Amino acid sequence: MTTYTGGCQCGAVRFRVSGELKDSSICHCRMCQKAFGAYYAPLVSVRGADFAWTRGERKKFRSSNFVERGFCGDCGTPLSYEAPDGVAIAAGAFDDPSALPPVVQYGIEGKIGFVDHLHELPGHRTEEDAQAAPFVLELVSYQHPDHETQTWPPKEPR
Amino acid sequence: MTADADKNGGCQCGAVRYRAEGEVGYPHLCHCRMCQKAAGNYFMPLGGVKHSNFTLTRGAAKWFHSSDLVRRGFCGDCGTPLFYDIPGTDFINITLGSLDDPDVVKPVMQSNTGRKMSWFHALDGLPLEPEPETPDREDAIAASNHQHPDHDTKSWPLGEIS
Numbered sequence: 001m002t003t004y005t006g007g008c009q010c011g012a013v014r015f016r017v018s019g020e021l022k023d024s025s026i027c028h029c030r031m032c033q034k035a036f037g038a039y040y041a042p043l044v045s046v047r048g049a050d051f052a053w054t055r056g057e058r059k060k061f062r063s064s065n066f067v068e069r070g071f072c073g074d075c076g077t078p079l080s081y082e083a084p085d086g087v088a089i090a091a092g093a094f095d096d097p098s099a100l101p102p103v104v105q106y107g108i109e110g111k112i113g114f115v116d117h118l119h120e121l122p123g124h125r126t127e128e129d130a131q132a133a134p135f136v137l138e139l140v141s142y143q144h145p146d147h148e149t150q151t152w153p154p155k156e157p158r
Numbered sequence: 159m160t161a162d163a164d165k166n167g168g169c170q171c172g173a174v175r176y177r178a179e180g181e182v183g184y185p186h187l188c189h190c191r192m193c194q195k196a197a198g199n200y201f202m203p204l205g206g207v208k209h210s211n212f213t214l215t216r217g218a219a220k221w222f223h224s225s226d227l228v229r230r231g232f233c234g235d236c237g238t239p240l241f242y243d244i245p246g247t248d249f250i251n252i253t254l255g256s257l258d259d260p261d262v263v264k265p266v267m268q269s270n271t272g273r274k275m276s277w278f279h280a281l282d283g284l285p286l287e288p289e290p291e292t293p294d295r296e297d298a299i300a301a302s303n304h305q306h307p308d309h310d311t312k313s314w315p316l317g318e319i320s
Binding site: 008009010026030031033034035036037038039041042059061062063064065066067069070071072073074075076077078079090091092093097098101102103104105106108112113114115116117118119121122123124125138139140141142143144146 | 169170171186187189191192194195196197198199200201202203220222223224225226227228230231232233234235236237238239240253254255256260261264265266267268269270271272274275276277278279280281282284285286287295298299302303304305306308
């Protein structure tokens with residue numbers, strides 16, 4: 001059985017899920033867009049899998065009478081979409097989101113016109129940004145690492 | 159709606175609202191791992207607004223210093239990621255999905271593609287769900303939607319004069 005871990009950017013909230021995660025999707029509805037501040041919400045259903053919050057408490061916003069959305073109250077990372085028929089986790093909050101490619105699109109009535117063409121935009125790697133923004137070379141991240149940790153926040157400087 | 163009205167925005171619940179006048183500079187998708195995790199997403203869409211053109215019209219963001227150089231603003235009540243700020247600069251980056259009409263600001267670039275999802279280019283080929291699987295639930299959600307509308311309102315939480 002595969003085990004996946006993840007959490008918010010600062011690490012105050014962490015989760016672990018064991019099982020087969022097959023229902024990975026992106027939702028274009030306007031509620032998911034605004035909740036994520038993005039063009040869509042990528043969500044991975046954990047229905048039928050063994051899911052647990054392993055550190056901290058998520059904060060919740062009831063976005064409608066059926067649905068609550070969980071996030072980290074310390075750093076804001078969107079974490080969950082919790083409906084009566086199951087919970088889905090924000091794909092980007094997994095420690096390795098590349099392992100969970102989406103298989104279907106929902107809420108396409110809200111799909112933004114240019115979304116299908118985003119991948120055609122020109123792109124740059126981080127190092128190339130250093131000329132315009134030299135700070136990226138000296139940046140010390142306070143983001144929680146993409147794996148589980150014994151303590152939070154770390155006692156030693158990160 | 160005027161062009162300026164199109165550039166208002168805020169969080170899902172409406173506790174934090176902003177006005178962004180004038181041009182949104184360098185609208186782009188950042189694929190770096192910090193933006194991914196902060197957004198719970200594959201990338202974060204960001205654009206810059208000069209402080210002189212930017213006004214918080216309701217509430218205040220909560221901030222997380224993701225490094226000494228950068229702080230990220232979000233709504234403490236509902237969690238929507240809103241801002242990426244480099245203190246000391248004359249602009250603030252807004253998350254483009256928090257705009258009331260995100261369609262009006264089209265990104266021009268992708269940045270920090272080293273951690274870009276390898277299948278990002280294939281998302282537009284995913285099958286589309288033709289009809290909601292649970293129309294009754296969709297209707298009930300629409301009838302009890304607690305999301306702030308995509309325009310400014312006189313009061314919050316939403317009252318009779320919304």
